[in-house]
Amino acid sequence: MSLPPEKASELKQLIHQQLSKMDVHGRIREILAETIREELAPDQQQLSTEDLIKALRRRGIIDDVMKELNFVTDSVDQELPSSPKQSVCFTDKQSTLLKKTNIDPTRRYLYLQVLGGKAFLEHLQEPEPLPGQVCSTFTLCLHFRNQRFRSKPVPCACEPDFHDGFLLEVHRESLGDGTRMADSTTMLSISDPIHMVLIKTDIFGETTLVASYFLEWRSVLGSENGVTSLTVELMGVGTESKVSVGILNIKLEMYPPLNQTLSQEVVNTQLALERQKTAEKERLFLVYAKQWWREYLQIRPSHNSRLVKIFAQDENGINRPVCSYVKPLRAGRLLDTPRQAARFVNVLGYERAPVIGGGGKQEQWCTLLAFLCRNKGDCEDHANLLCSLLLGYGLEAFVCVGTKAKGVPHAWVMTCGTDGTITFWESLTGHRYIHKPTNPDEPPIAEQSKPLYPYRTIGCVFNHQMFLGNCQPSDSVEICVFDLNDESKWKPMSEEAIKSVCAPGATTSLPPFPPLCASTIDASVTSNEIEMQLRLLVSEHRKDLGLTTVWEDQLSYLLSPALASYEFERTTSISAGNEEFQDAIRRAVPDGHTFKGFPIHFVYRNARRAFATCLRSPFCEEIICCRGDQVRLAVRVRVFTYPESACAVWIMFACKYRSVL
Numbered sequence: 013m014s015l016p017p018e019k020a021s022e023l024k025q026l027i028h029q030q031l032s033k034m035d036v037h038g039r040i041r042e043i044l045a046e047t048i049r050e051e052l053a054p055d056q057q058q059l060s061t062e063d064l065i066k067a068l069r070r071r072g073i074i075d076d077v078m079k080e081l082n083f084v085t086d087s088v089d090q091e092l093p094s095s096p097k098q099s100v101c102f103t104d105k106q107s108t109l110l111k112k113t114n115i116d117p118t119r120r121y122l123y124l125q126v127l128g129g130k131a132f133l134e135h136l137q138e139p140e141p142l143p144g145q146v147c148s149t150f151t152l153c154l155h156f157r158n159q160r161f162r163s164k165p166v167p168c169a170c171e172p173d174f175h176d177g178f179l180l181e182v183h184r185e186s187l188g189d190g191t192r193m194a195d196s197t198t199m200l201s202i203s204d205p206i207h208m209v210l211i212k213t214d215i216f217g218e219t220t221l222v223a224s225y226f227l228e229w230r231s232v233l234g235s236e237n238g239v240t241s242l243t244v245e246l247m248g249v250g251t252e253s254k255v256s257v258g259i260l261n262i263k264l265e266m267y268p269p270l271n272q273t274l275s276q277e278v279v280n281t282q283l284a285l286e287r288q289k290t291a292e293k294e295r296l297f298l299v300y301a302k303q304w305w306r307e308y309l310q311i312r313p314s315h316n317s318r319l320v321k322i323f324a325q326d327e328n329g330i331n332r333p334v335c336s337y338v339k340p341l342r343a344g345r346l347l348d349t350p351r352q353a354a355r356f357v358n359v360l361g362y363e364r365a366p367v368i369g370g371g372g373k374q375e376q377w378c379t380l381l382a383f384l385c386r387n388k389g390d391c392e393d394h395a396n397l398l399c400s401l402l403l404g405y406g407l408e409a410f411v412c413v414g415t416k417a418k419g420v421p422h423a424w425v426m427t428c429g430t431d432g433t434i435t436f437w438e439s440l441t442g443h444r445y446i447h448k449p450t451n452p453d454e455p456p457i458a459e460q461s462k463p464l465y466p467y468r469t470i471g472c473v474f475n476h477q478m479f480l481g482n483c484q485p486s487d488s489v490e491i492c493v494f495d496l497n498d499e500s501k502w503k504p505m506s507e508e509a510i511k512s513v514c515a516p517g518a519t520t521s522l523p524p525f526p527p528l529c530a531s532t533i534d535a536s537v538t539s540n541e542i543e544m545q546l547r548l549l550v551s552e553h554r555k556d557l558g559l560t561t562v563w564e565d566q567l568s569y570l571l572s573p574a575l576a577s578y579e580f581e582r583t584t585s586i587s588a589g590n591e592e593f594q595d596a597i598r599r600a601v602p603d604g605h606t607f608k609g610f611p612i613h614f615v616y617r618n619a620r621r622a623f624a625t626c627l628r629s630p631f632c633e634e635i636i637c638c639r640g641d642q643v644r645l646a647v648r649v650r651v652f653t654y655p656e657s658a659c660a661v662w663i664m665f666a667c668k669y670r671s672v673l
Contacts, residue, residue, distance in 0.1 A: 043067055115179070117268070120194045122180045122229060124206065125263040126152060126163065129172040132258035136170045146215045150222070152260075153209045153385040155526040156180045157202075168212060174260065179267070180206070196233050196274050200282050203520045205229070209385045210246060210257075217618055221249050221386045223257050224327045224379060226523070228283065229264055234276035238266035250365055250376045253329035290519040297333065297513045300506065308503055311483050319421060319471030320481045321413045322505075324377040324392070332521075335514040337377055337392075338411060338476045339525050341400035346528050346655040351444075353401040355583045356654040358442035359615045360397075361388025379523045384656050394439035395423040399475060400525070402427060402437070410478070412436070414470035414489065426473060426494070434494045436465050442582060450490050463490055476514060479505040531653040538617060542661065543568075543649040545619035550636055550645065550665075553627075557637060564644040567666060570596050571609070571648035575662040578611060579652050582660070601668050605642070608635050609666040617651070617661060632665055640669035 031037065043064075115121070129150075141147040149165035150172050163176040182194050182202065194202075205226040212220045223246035232240045242262045248255045301322050309315050323331045347353045360383075365376035376390065380397065383389040395411045402409035408428045416422045425437040426447075434447040445465040469487040473480050473496070480502040484492060496502050513519055551561045573596070577589040601607045610632045614622050626632040638645070646666040653659050 039073055040068065043071055043073065115267075118193055120182045120199070121267040122156075122182050122232070123177060123265040123267050124154070124180060124229075125177045125265075126174040127261040127263055129174050129258050129260050130170070131256070132168070132170050132172060134257065135168045135172075138167075138169050140169075141167045148212060148214045150174070151211045151213065151385075152176070153211060153381065154178055154180075155207045155209075155381050155524070157183065157204050157524070158527055160526055160529055165213065172258075196270055196272055200230060200233055200274060200279065202230075203286055203517075204524050205520075207379070207381050207523055207526075208244075208260075209382050211385050216621070217616070219386045219388065221327060221378070221382055223247060224249060224382050227262070230279055230283065231276075232264040232266060233270070234274045234279035236273065238270040238273060240264050247328065249327040249382075250329070250374060253327070286520045290521050293512050293519055294521070297509055300509045301333075304503075304505055308481050308483065311503070312485075315481075315483065318482065318487050319413050319415065319469070321472060322479065325375055326523075327376055327378050327382050330521075333479075333510070333513055334377075334411070334413075335474050335476055335479055335510050336522055337380075337396045338399050338403070338474070339516070340403040340476065341397075341525060341528075342404040343401060343528050343655065346530055347401070350402055350405045350407060351442075351585070352583055353405070354398060354437055354439070354442045354444070355660070356656075356658060357394050357398040357401070357439050358582075359654055359658045359660045360394065360656070361615055362391070362394070362440050363388045364390050381523070381526045384526065384528070387656060387658060391440055392423045395425050398437060398439040399425045403475060410473040410475050412467070412470050412473050414487070415468050416466050417468060419468070422467065424467065428494065428496070436467065438465075444585065447489075447494065449493055465489070473502075477507055477510060479510060481505075528655040529657075531655060531657045531659070533651070533653045533657050533659055535651045535653045535659075538659070539649045539651045542617060542619045542622075542651070542663075543647060546623060546647050546649065546663065549620065549623045550647065553623075553636060559637070559639065562644055564646055564668075567600055567644060567646035567668065568648045570600055571646060571664045571666060572650060574609075574611065575648060575650040575664055578613070578662055579650070579660055582613075604671055605668050606671050607666065607668045608638070609664055610635050611662060611664045614661040614663070615659070617659065622661070622663060626663070626665065635665045635667045638667045638669060640671075643667060643669040 148168040150168055151165045152163040152174065154161040157180070159180060161178045161180075163174060166172045166174055182199055206229050208223075208225045208227055210222040210224075212222050214220070225244060225246055227242075227244065231242070232238060240263070242264065244260045244262055246257050246260065247253055248257045305320075305322070308320065321334055324334050324337065325331055343353065347356055365374040377392045377396070378386075378389050380400075383393045383397065392411075399409045399411045402425065410426045410428075412424050412426050414422060414424075423439075425439055427435045427437065429435070436445040436447055437443075438445070445463075447463075447465070450463075467489045470482055470489050470492055471487060472482060478496075480496055482492065482501075483503045484501050486492075493501055496504075511518065514522070516522070516524075547563060554561045570593075573589050573593045577587065577593065580589070581587050597607055597609075608631075610626075610629065612622075612626055612629070612632065614625070616622070627636065635645075644667065646664075646668075648664050648666075650662045651659050652662070
């Protein structure tokens with residue numbers, strides 16, 4: 013394979029730098045002198061090249077060089093479906109989970125090293141974990157230009173022992189430039205920050221968002237040799253967004269080294285210009301939004317009490333237009349249908365933003381990376397993600413902001429069919445509802461269908477391009493008409509105004525959307541582990557009650573089709589396979605015996621927590637504590653995996669016993 017001259021020279025330069033770094037020339041000189049002393053006969057005047065290469069090979073120098081010209085990639089890092097290159101991570105070479113990969117010498121990379129943390133004062137009193145002891149951990153998640161990375165978990169401490177390196181490819185997206193190595197000037201125009209999210213995982217597997225930080229990496233372009241060290245202060249989230257949670261020591265290095273670095277003044281001027289342009293765009297949008305709101309209130313004074321949400325605070329306490337939280341998102345080959353996407357969003361955990369003290373709900377709309385890394389969020393986070401996925405599937409989707417029963421604020425998703433059908437998608441449950449508006453002018457004798465959905469009022473709808481305020485006389489969902497083109501019913505915002513601050517690349521303050529990652533969970537192994545733990549817990553529970561436990565493996569196996577059928581129904585809204593399951597159970601249960609089964613569904617993998625929940629159900633407790641003649645127990649666990657290591661866990665407890673009257 014022949015390389016163009018400029019590529020060949022770059023490759024030679026890389027090899028030369030690596031050889032210099034290893035001091036190969038010095039080692040060759042030593043071996044040459046040693047070989048001349050030991051092996052050169054008095055009558056010989058010189059050594060042949062062949063003799064020298066043999067000597068170098070014998071002493072392992074050539075093998076060392078070949079080893080060092082390879083880098084290592086962490087095999088547990090997830091390969092992204094939408095990223096053209098595999099994400100590469102430098103880690104400890106002693107790790108058993110490493111595999112080698114060659115770096116493309118024709119590409120430009122940014123090597124980011126995290127060299128420890130300090131001043132995580134919340135963990136000042138944290139004792140040193142004993143070997144093998146389960147403890148709370150920190151994990152650092154990164155996203156840069158469609159590449160996702162995750163550090164090794166480190167024990168929580170005042171000075172957490174982060175020592176990870178990540179190789180980020182700096183590539184251009186414009187047509188025809190993808191194969192050329194980016195130079196300093198080109199990289200200066202790439203305004204995407206490195207989004208860093210710090211997650212804490214406690215001993216029960218519960219995750220907490222600790223910090224979310226946008227790292228401006230371009231200072232390395234103006235530093236000597238293309239290497240710079242930074243001290244990054246991480247701030248808290250939500251109500252603690254002004255409080256420091258800790259400091260990370262970070263080193264940035266361009267690879268290959270830059271032939272020509274920019275002056276720091278040029279870099280600073282570019283960053284200042286970008287900030288200035290962004291601030292001006294945001295100021296103009298704010299002026300427009302205020303004017304729009306005044307006009308909206310003039311239609312009807314009661315509009316003041318409607319949930320018309322133009323801005324929302326992210327985890328860092330920054331107000332951003334709600335349209336910037338939504339963008340068409342393609343799941344690659346990880347999700348096949350819109351309904352499967354709805355199921356994926358549904359199995360991500362639900363948790364309201366934490367609030368210190370009472371006083372109602374704390375508002376916090378998370379950036380997508382923070383939501384995915386934490387694996388749980390509020391209803392707005394779920395609705396934004398589902399809307400983005402449905403837009404990616406080519407549907408006309410909107411996020412709806414309104415209320416549920418008792419006036420509780422809520423967000424859900426709506427799709428508009430080409431035939432005018434309006435469908436509501438509840439992102440927390442995966443349920444779908446067809447909206448049929450009630451006509452309030454019809455006579456009372458006319459039969460009106462009672463709505464099945466839980467929504468009461470609606471204030472506005474939005475997606476990545478549109479924002480519409482509900483200006484109908486009533487904001488009741490039941491009688492609302494969703495003809496979004498009728499400006500007498502829905503007041504639109506200027507699409508140009510929205511585009512100026514929400515279109516990709518419109519402002520440098522917009523967090524880029526990360527791609528979804530494939531699951532790292534082995535469904536079969538996890539199912540077996542949870543099942544064995546549940547068997548142990550049931551046996552111990554029955555032993556405490558003075559009961560013996562006999563498991564029937566065949567009966568446990570027969571429960572599998574039912575669990576698969578339940579998950580299929582949740583995903584597609586179609587029930588299938590129940591007839592075969594019922595027939596198999598009838599054959600397995602002899603005459604005069606009784607069968608009882610109890611299925612239950614969880615979105616976490618903690619067996620002890622699931623068992624405690626099951627015992628709170630009188631039906632399940634009746635099965636687990638079953639007394640009688642010839643009692644046989646069964647339990648089956650089936651874990652269904654989804655992107656981002658989200659999972660649906662189905663458990664079925666069953667028993668059969670001889671009926672004694």
